[in-house]
Amino acid sequence: MWFNGLLDLSVWQLIAVALVMTHITIVSVTLYLHRHSAHNALDLHPVLKHFFRFWLWLTTAQNTKEWTAIHRKHHAKCETEDDPHSPVILGIRKVLLEGAELYAASATPETLERYGQRTPEDWMERKIYTPHKFLGITLMAVINLMLFGVNGIWIWAVQMMWIPVWAAGVVNGIGHYIGYRNYECADNARNISPLGILIGGEELHNNHHTYPNSAKLSRRWYEVDIGWGYIRLFQLFGMAKPKGYRPIAHYVPGKQEVDVDTVQAITNSRFDIMRQYRKRVMEPVLRQQRALMDDEVRPRYRKLKQLLYREVTLIKPREKVHLETVLERHEILRQIYEKNQELQALWRKRGLKPQEKLQALMEWCKGAEASGIRYLEEFSAHLRAYSLRPASTR
Numbered sequence: 001m002w003f004n005g006l007l008d009l010s011v012w013q014l015i016a017v018a019l020v021m022t023h024i025t026i027v028s029v030t031l032y033l034h035r036h037s038a039h040n041a042l043d044l045h046p047v048l049k050h051f052f053r054f055w056l057w058l059t060t061a062q063n064t065k066e067w068t069a070i071h072r073k074h075h076a077k078c079e080t081e082d083d084p085h086s087p088v089i090l091g092i093r094k095v096l097l098e099g100a101e102l103y104a105a106s107a108t109p110e111t112l113e114r115y116g117q118r119t120p121e122d123w124m125e126r127k128i129y130t131p132h133k134f135l136g137i138t139l140m141a142v143i144n145l146m147l148f149g150v151n152g153i154w155i156w157a158v159q160m161m162w163i164p165v166w167a168a169g170v171v172n173g174i175g176h177y178i179g180y181r182n183y184e185c186a187d188n189a190r191n192i193s194p195l196g197i198l199i200g201g202e203e204l205h206n207n208h209h210t211y212p213n214s215a216k217l218s219r220r221w222y223e224v225d226i227g228w229g230y231i232r233l234f235q236l237f238g239m240a241k242p243k244g245y246r247p248i249a250h251y252v253p254g255k256q257e258v259d260v261d262t263v264q265a266i267t268n269s270r271f272d273i274m275r276q277y278r279k280r281v282m283e284p285v286l287r288q289q290r291a292l293m294d295d296e297v298r299p300r301y302r303k304l305k306q307l308l309y310r311e312v313t314l315i316k317p318r319e320k321v322h323l324e325t326v327l328e329r330h331e332i333l334r335q336i337y338e339k340n341q342e343l344q345a346l347w348r349k350r351g352l353k354p355q356e357k358l359q360a361l362m363e364w365c366k367g368a369e370a371s372g373i374r375y376l377e378e379f380s381a382h383l384r385a386y387s388l389r390p391a392s393t394r
Helices: 011-038 046-059 064-076 092-097 099-106 109-115 123-129 133-148 151-176 205-210 226-236 260-268 270-290 298-309 317-329 331-348 354-369 374-384
Strands: 042-044 240-242 249-251 386-388
Touching: 011 042, 011 046, 011 064, 011 151, 011 226, 042 046, 046 123, 046 133, 046 151, 064 099, 064 109, 064 123, 092 099, 092 151, 099 151, 123 133, 133 151, 151 205, 226 240, 249 260, 260 270, 260 331, 260 354, 260 374, 260 386, 270 298, 270 331, 270 374, 298 317, 298 331, 317 331, 331 354, 331 374, 354 374
Parallel strands: none
Antiparallel strands: 042 240, 249 386
């Protein structure tokens, strides 16, 4: 019948079509806007790039320059007053419910000028996509009505809310509020779920903030980044080329000498190194020390464990007092915590020359080996075995 549109689909077929179209939108955002445009982690074939631009114009009214600039500013100013959409600063409710509005408010000329470099400025962008961005979603509404009849109204509504809810709200809100952390990066980014399917892999937000220039967002064997699957598929047809996704650090069994390559390797893979320090040093020492803790500290063991691992800039003042009190009472915990901070100083200190970093790492290893703590001694030997991955295998 006429009110069912040209295709006259069943209810289940309409639902399937809506899910497919919104999924294409998600893929366009994560591959084109995020990994390609904002982070330059991925090269895309011109045909594929323009398809994504066109589809986003139809389904989101999103401008490439605006999205790219605001996202880059988010990384540059993360969890500060200048962050366009931080739930740490603005509150989770505001980011969840007003994510799209926060994007719009952040698209100032100053932001676009500073962070919107290397985005399309061709004829289509200047004459169609930017000045007539709402024409696209209007055209999408007309197409939906023609194909699906009155059902095109709710399909169009779902398309319009999909990115504001899942990307602007869930990823930017929940992704900085609750979830698990593989790495202690300097902001509050968290992985929402190990299965990055519904939002194209963007669920793995802590991984992304740790390695923002990686085209691959999954890091653990159990994590799924469906966006990376699409990249590999397009790569088979010569339509995509990831620039960086493999760490340059390379473990060389039997290597015992610390050199400049060792310093460069562990600095580049510092978050993985700190994760290993947590697993190889902190966790076993904590298990041993738990029995020696007094009755006041033992009930808060889990909280203490979190504080020992946490990025120091994210520790609240009251938590810091608690941590310092415990470290004063337990010498071994204090030693492994201080060695952790000393190791991080290798990449935190600005302006150090390679030879100065090398000397600092050699001194760190000597101190660890003389500590009398077996796990520290073993980790020192582990660090010595790092070098740079051969260029041919990167």
